[in-house]
Amino acid sequence: MTTAAHRRSRMGIRDVAAAAGVSITTVSDALNGKGRLPDATRRHVREVADRLGYRPSAAARTLRTGKSGLIGLTVTTYGDEPFTFTEFAYFAEMARAATSAALARGYALVILPATSRHDVWSNVALDGTVVIDPSDHDPVVTELVRQGLPVVSDGRPAGTLPVTAWVDNDHEAAVLDLLDHLAAAGARRIGLLTGTTTDTYTRLSTQAYLHWCNRVGQDPVYEAYPAHDPCAGAVAADRLLARPDRPDAVYGLFDPNGTDLLAAARRYGLRVPDDLLLVCCSESTVYATTEPPITTLSLKPRRIGTAVVQLLIDAIEGIGHDHPDGITMPTQLITRASSRGRRHCDA
Amino acid sequence: MTTAAHRRSRMGIRDVAAAAGVSITTVSDALNGKGRLPDATRRHVREVADRLGYRPSAAARTLRTGKSGLIGLTVTTYGDEPFTFTEFAYFAEMARAATSAALARGYALVILPATSRHDVWSNVALDGTVVIDPSDHDPVVTELVRQGLPVVSDGRPAGTLPVTAWVDNDHEAAVLDLLDHLAAAGARRIGLLTGTTTDTYTRLSTQAYLHWCNRVGQDPVYEAYPAHDPCAGAVAADRLLARPDRPDAVYGLFDPNGTDLLAAARRYGLRVPDDLLLVCCSESTVYATTEPPITTLSLKPRRIGTAVVQLLIDAIEGIGHDHPDGITMPTQLITRASSRGRRHCDA
């Protein structure tokens, strides 16, 4: 009666125990590498389990141990679709690094759009969650924290959002640095292509631009558009170059801005970099082969993804940290022809 | 003693039952919408559960019901990282659509690189799996099928891989159509930029090209390179245009080929489309704003992602199908300036 697995659905731990002539505890210990049994027993049990094609039930283990090995990856949504269009390359890189990092520590990632119906959220047993760019009073984060789950955000949490930790770039420093770079290349009036959204990235970057303008005594010249709409970006780029106070250098905050600005420049007969210096924030490699190649600011999403996951898993496993709660990662300016000053002439 | 939840970790179903003055069965039924209790009871229980902030345990439910609501999304890997570089845009779009579709039916996606350590695979309770471009005798697929899980692949399975169903484009038709398009635009000798890998997409596309050449009596002109290496693509593009039998039109099978070919054309002083017609297979929008804009073949990854998930969930839920086991989705040729013939002159 103990091994009633007559013709039951799947091979269970009891079947293995029976076949190996040991107790289920021994099977469990042998398979989980608990150090209390002699190698002979362990090998034997493992072999039997293998032969039987036994796979432990993840559900049962999760229920018993309270750990699922699952990490949520919450992505912002605009409209119905998960992920925003303009963040493709960034998101893909970040998610890829996060997936690797999680995997290396035995966890897997579950993609969960922030707007998910609530029942989907509670239908999956999560050990913790990575949140990308949470909004000010993000209900998802609040709920997760209430459940006692660790939450680490990619991007400083706005307001008083109670995340466990966060990872972000030093956006102010990056923008200031980049503007200095453009000025050094001969820019006299630098324009900005920015977003109408209020996320931290857009806000901090724009603020940094305004500070810089203020510091060097330049009038700000910028156009803002809804960043999730790719068409709006092309229009805004055009608008920026059509202004009477047309800038002689432009920084675009979003990935597609480079090609949009290049196209707009062509329409107005502006040569890059001779008449117009160009930089945009992007992770895309297309800018290495445009004509001319365009200087980009990389946010290094791989590092961010890795760091976020490490922080989260550390929190899950109760590993303490010296960092207070947020860490800042460097950005990288990849200088190409579009921002080389008039006196430079190398490719 | 029945409601021993003195100061226990989380609100359980028993706590709700106690607080509502009913049995746990009633709570379960009320929350899951079983139709056997009067509305009054149901409302009352729901309200109490809400007030207590009760969240059912996904792990327990999964153990009991055998369904986790989790679908694996297996991505091919080159090297250590999940996803291949050249497939970014395709993968991102496809994954996004798959995520939406799954969500709409109450499922979530788990990202699982095909090379995962085995223990990660068996640590997560999956109801089924989507596999992207499985290789010939993919061990992961074999194992999953052995476990009795439904597996649907994006891309025809090579060999005799026993997937439950598959979704794919009609690559042969797409390539033939595209080559006809180029010929109609005035191409006399069409070249191909292809891959050295043996996946179905590359194989079928290349075959179709060879067939077409054979049919129209053109000598094949192609260069193959390892598609996962972005640098190799640029080199191969250059090689193709450097040949003595230089083609006057080129089709590139991989996403970055368009910019690479454009750059190579510039190096050789070839004007596009006047001296060289260009088409590449890509989901990227950058080709709408390059100079000139480049014609692309879209594989419509959204549709594929959606279809794959629908098929999988249907299989999970035991919904029968008329389709035998594979379905073919159309592609779309997005015609732009790079492939407009000499006699056309609109933008």
Add this chain to the structure above:
DNA sequence: ATGAAAGCGCTAACAG
């Protein structure tokens, strides 16, 4: 219309 009780398959105390 509701409740009691039996597990789902595993891990972790606790005995031997």
Add this chain to the structure above:
DNA sequence: CTGTTAGCGCTTTCAT
């Protein structure tokens, strides 16, 4: 060194 036992928190018969 190994086995017995008690649950993890639900859903689901079956009984009332």
